[in-house]
Amino acid sequence: MEAIIECRNLTHFYGKRLIYENLNFKVPEGRILGLLGKNGTGKTTTINILSGYLEPRKGECLIFGENIRSMNPATRARIGLLIEGHVQYQFMTIRQIERFYSAFYPQWRKDAYYELMAKLKVAPGQRIANMSCGQRSQVALGLILAQNPDLLVLDDFSLGLDPGYRRLFVEYLREYAKAEGKTVFLTSHIIQDMERLVDDCIIMDYGRILLQCPVAQILSNFRIYRCQTDEYRNGEALLQSLSQAGGGKLYHPSLIRQNLEFGSFLSDAEVGRILRQEQIGYSQLRSERVGLEDAFLSMTGKY
Amino acid sequence: MKTFGKIFLGFLTAVIILWQLPWLATFASSKPSRHPFTVYSCMIQDFAMIDASGDELVYTDRQGRIYTEEQFDSILPLLYARQLFSEGRFPTEIHGRPVRFQEARRHDFFFRSSPRDINKVKPGIYFLLESMSGRVDLEMPDDAFRVNARGIEFIDMETNTLKPEKSRIFTEMMKSKGFVFPARQISGNPTAQKEYDEGYLLSDAEGRLYHLKMMRGTPYFRQIPLPEDVRPEHLFLTEVEARDMLGLFTDTQNRLYVIRMPGYSVQAVDIPSFDPEQENLSILGNLLDWTLTISSPDSVRYYAVETSGFSSLGRYSYARESSRIHGLCFTSSADSYVKPRFY
Amino acid sequence: MFKAVFFKEWLKTRWCLSAAFVLCSGFSIYIASRVMKAIELQGAGHIWEVTVSRDALFAEPITFVPLLIGLALGLFQYFPEMQRKCFKLTLHLPYPALRMTLVMLLYGLLGLSLCFVASLILLWIPLAQVFPSELSSRIVLSSLPWFAAGYAAYLFSAWITLEPTWKRRVFNMIVAAFCLKIFFMAPAPEAYNAFLPWLSLCVIALISLVWLSVLRFKAGKQD
Numbered sequence: 001m002e003a004i005i006e007c008r009n010l011t012h013f014y015g016k017r018l019i020y021e022n023l024n025f026k027v028p029e030g031r032i033l034g035l036l037g038k039n040g041t042g043k044t045t046t047i048n049i050l051s052g053y054l055e056p057r058k059g060e061c062l063i064f065g066e067n068i069r070s071m072n073p074a075t076r077a078r079i080g081l082l083i084e085g086h087v088q089y090q091f092m093t094i095r096q097i098e099r100f101y102s103a104f105y106p107q108w109r110k111d112a113y114y115e116l117m118a119k120l121k122v123a124p125g126q127r128i129a130n131m132s133c134g135q136r137s138q139v140a141l142g143l144i145l146a147q148n149p150d151l152l153v154l155d156d157f158s159l160g161l162d163p164g165y166r167r168l169f170v171e172y173l174r175e176y177a178k179a180e181g182k183t184v185f186l187t188s189h190i191i192q193d194m195e196r197l198v199d200d201c202i203i204m205d206y207g208r209i210l211l212q213c214p215v216a217q218i219l220s221n222f223r224i225y226r227c228q229t230d231e232y233r234n235g236e237a238l239l240q241s242l243s244q245a246g247g248g249k250l251y252h253p254s255l256i257r258q259n260l261e262f263g264s265f266l267s268d269a270e271v272g273r274i275l276r277q278e279q280i281g282y283s284q285l286r287s288e289r290v291g292l293e294d295a296f297l298s299m300t301g302k303y
Numbered sequence: 304m305k306t307f308g309k310i311f312l313g314f315l316t317a318v319i320i321l322w323q324l325p326w327l328a329t330f331a332s333s334k335p336s337r338h339p340f341t342v343y344s345c346m347i348q349d350f351a352m353i354d355a356s357g358d359e360l361v362y363t364d365r366q367g368r369i370y371t372e373e374q375f376d377s378i379l380p381l382l383y384a385r386q387l388f389s390e391g392r393f394p395t396e397i398h399g400r401p402v403r404f405q406e407a408r409r410h411d412f413f414f415r416s417s418p419r420d421i422n423k424v425k426p427g428i429y430f431l432l433e434s435m436s437g438r439v440d441l442e443m444p445d446d447a448f449r450v451n452a453r454g455i456e457f458i459d460m461e462t463n464t465l466k467p468e469k470s471r472i473f474t475e476m477m478k479s480k481g482f483v484f485p486a487r488q489i490s491g492n493p494t495a496q497k498e499y500d501e502g503y504l505l506s507d508a509e510g511r512l513y514h515l516k517m518m519r520g521t522p523y524f525r526q527i528p529l530p531e532d533v534r535p536e537h538l539f540l541t542e543v544e545a546r547d548m549l550g551l552f553t554d555t556q557n558r559l560y561v562i563r564m565p566g567y568s569v570q571a572v573d574i575p576s577f578d579p580e581q582e583n584l585s586i587l588g589n590l591l592d593w594t595l596t597i598s599s600p601d602s603v604r605y606y607a608v609e610t611s612g613f614s615s616l617g618r619y620s621y622a623r624e625s626s627r628i629h630g631l632c633f634t635s636s637a638d639s640y641v642k643p644r645f646y
Numbered sequence: 647m648f649k650a651v652f653f654k655e656w657l658k659t660r661w662c663l664s665a666a667f668v669l670c671s672g673f674s675i676y677i678a679s680r681v682m683k684a685i686e687l688q689g690a691g692h693i694w695e696v697t698v699s700r701d702a703l704f705a706e707p708i709t710f711v712p713l714l715i716g717l718a719l720g721l722f723q724y725f726p727e728m729q730r731k732c733f734k735l736t737l738h739l740p741y742p743a744l745r746m747t748l749v750m751l752l753y754g755l756l757g758l759s760l761c762f763v764a765s766l767i768l769l770w771i772p773l774a775q776v777f778p779s780e781l782s783s784r785i786v787l788s789s790l791p792w793f794a795a796g797y798a799a800y801l802f803s804a805w806i807t808l809e810p811t812w813k814r815r816v817f818n819m820i821v822a823a824f825c826l827k828i829f830f831m832a833p834a835p836e837a838y839n840a841f842l843p844w845l846s847l848c849v850i851a852l853i854s855l856v857w858l859s860v861l862r863f864k865a866g867k868q869d
Contacts, residue, residue: 014868048866049866051734051738052737052738052864053731053734053737053863053864053866054865054866055864055865055866073739073740073741073742074740076738076739076740077740079738081734081735081738083730083731083734083735084730084731085730087730087731087732087735088732088735089654089657089726089732089735090726090729090732091657091658091726092654092657096653096657099650099653100650100653100654101739103647103649103650104647104650104739104740104741105740304744304854304857305857305858305861307851307854308854308855308857308858309858311851311852311854311855312821312855312858315821315825316821319821319824319825322824323824419833423834423836423837424784424834424835424836424837424839426697426698426780426781426784426835427780428694428697428698428778428780428781429698430694430695430698443691443692443695444691445691447694447698447778449778449780458778460689460690460691460694461689461690461691463690463775463776463777463778493695493698493699494699633828633831634831634833639833639834639837640837640838640839640840640841641791641828641831641832641833641837641838641841642840642841643841
């Protein structure tokens with residue numbers, strides 16, 4: 001499958017603070033990819049670079065094979081951009097904004113926009129500035145649907161939306177993207193939304209990509225392991241050896257009294273083998289499958 | 304566009320720095336440079352000064368002699384004629400020449416010219432007063448005039464329309480005296496707040512000098528005969544109380560001339576040069592002599608001339624400290640234009 | 647697309663532009679009526695005389711009006727773009743960024759021209775009735791630098807508003823303040839006659855500064 005987005009060797013600093021170095025990833029065609037990461041791991045940086053509003057210190061970002069910094073306007077027409085908070089021109093009304101955008105896109109689908117607008121309880125003459133965040137998100141979505149781009153880049157689409165609108169947005173978007181074979185790259189701070197929406201995810205940790213894989217793989221393979229251990233008095237050394245054990249495949253081990261907890265993609269048998277190999281006395285090893293949010297937290301740590 | 308923008312921003316920043324920093328430095332460090340008031344004394348036949356740089360006024364002369372205020376009055380009897388006269392000390396003669404108080408008073412005159420008034424865009428509209436109305440007080444006319452290539456045009460101010468008949472009569476009169484339109488220079492003092500009116504001095508396109516005034520509604524127009532090789536450049540109609548002088552002018556060589564009346568005789572003033580476009584001139588004149596002060600950015604020069612033939616009586620000068628900081632400015636004390644210039 | 651950009655700019659600036667038009671024209675009408683009134687009370691002769699001998703211009707009340715209009719129009723046009731980084735949407739449109747910037751500036755400059763030309767015509771026509779061409783053109787020529795300052799103020803305002811960082815914005819403000827001062831230094835009427843063509847070229851060149859701000863925005867510069 002052709003890569004719609006390809007980022008090569010992205011390196012960025014804010015002042016002297018390194019955000020990440022030599023970041024590489026690709027987004028294949030027709031996939032919905034979510035970028036997950038805690039605050040400060042560079043999600044916004046990545047999406048800003050991707051949408052062309054941040055010049056990385058090093059590296060380049062290709063979309064449809066063209067460098068985003070020097071992209072042909074005709075190629076840019078194939079990208080739909082949703083900026084943080086569903087921002088649109090505040091001073092326009094529903095009708096004016098449609099009229100404005102339609103002039104720039106020859107394939108503009110006016111009906112798609114008004115179909116969605118019909119569901120909103122707002123007058124066509126109402127200004128966007130006077131709308132709720134939820135209503136605004138529908139306007140922004142409607143405009144993207146009308147633009148009918150091949151790639152959608154959405155920056156924190158859940159920001160400011162109540163659960164109802166969030167659900168509405170997610171469902172509408174997924175249905176549209178899957179039906180029309182669109183590629184989507186998005187971030188959100190609400191992971192439950194991502195679970196419903198995305199096919200693949202990139203999990204970012206400070207300065208690097210921790211994982212890029214299909215969400216289904218996480219949901220089916222990732223487990224949280226809990227057991228009891230007697231060696232809690234020597235806690236620090238225990239956690240240290242666990243983190244290094246198995247080539248870092250046990251994520252963020254934590255110890256509360258004698259209860260040991262960590263996450264891993266490994267099977268029960270493999271985890272047991274590692275624990276024995278490390279000569280850690282344990283009992284009552286249990287594992288459970290978890291949702292994306294718990295998996296994310298387990299992989300990146302709570303702090 | 305990006306490169307141009309960066310260069311242009313650099314250019315603007317450089318302009319601001321070159322303009323503001325030297326100005327600030329000068330503003331912070333500058334002391335007002337004052338020169339003593341200097342005037343020629345017919346009694347000591349040399350320059351006398353009042354130095355105001357200390358706490359008290361010091362009356363002195365070029366030799367460094369110190370005078371009391373009363374002594375100073377009496378070495379400048381024509382300048383302080385009123386003071387001396389009120390004290391009964393006004394002399395009856397000076398170096399053998401009999402003087403009368405009234406005569407001395409009438410011959411006092413003051414004239415000044417500054418490059419700032421010369422180097423400016425002039426409106427090109429003038430007012431020609433009636434010089435011989437039969438009334439004591441002068442009155443402003445109800446029309447204005449302009450001089451262009453066609454001739455002289457009078458415009459009725461109330462209706463803002465041409466006065467064709469008056470324009471025709473004046474134009475024909477001027478042409479008949481050989482005036483070639485347009486005028487190069489026009490100088491007059493169009494105000495009713497003066498003793499009498501002498502109209503205007505004009506130089507024509509070919510460098511001849513003329514005198515124009517209006518007497519009983521009709522034109523009075525005379526060519527002023529000039530010496531060989533004198534082409535007038537800047538004209539100054541003076542209208543002095545004594546009525547023995549029509550005006551001053553400089554020629555293309557920056558020589559200063561006086562037009563004496565009656566008879567329009569032109570006499571050169573015995574000073575090296577005066578460039579009205581660059582230098583300030585002030586003349587403090589009396590019955591016997593004039594003190595001419597010519598100041599430029601780098602010097603202040605004083606010349607004394609006697610009033611019968613304007614030959615030199617003496618000269619004196621101060622050098623001026625020019626500021627050592629160079630920079631850019633947009634206005635200048637030497638003209639009334641705004642434009643960038645380095646100093 | 648050209649029309650669409652103008653449509654968007656119009657939505658942002660219609661109140662500001664209408665107010666500017668009324669203000670500019672109003673000041674011209676006020677100045678003209680003041681001259682008429684003075685002529686009625688003191689006679690044309692006196693008014694001509696003070697214009698010639700005392701450098702009276704009568705147009706002084708309008709001195710800073712174009713400047714304020716330029717600043718306001720720049721703010722009204724570009725502040726909404728910077729609100730929550732809306733300008734990203736504008737630059738994301740399939741239209742070259744430089745051309746987009748130029749079209750937006752062209753809109754502003756045309757809007758200003760509409761106000762300024764109306765103002766100058768409303769000033770010049772009545773003055774030409776009561777003054778000879780030398781004096782009416784003297785008044786108009788003396789006021790031209792103020793209108794040039796209006797255009798400069800607009801471009802400076804765009805340059806400052808579109809600049810993404812505060813540090814640089816303050817620097818831009820200082821540069822703009824000094825540059826704008828140059829338009830208001832006349833010691834006498836028609837003092838700018840020779841310099842104004844060059845000054846106007848510099849005003850046109852200010853367009854390049856706005857492009858610098860756009861590039862800095864695109865590069866994601868932050869404080």
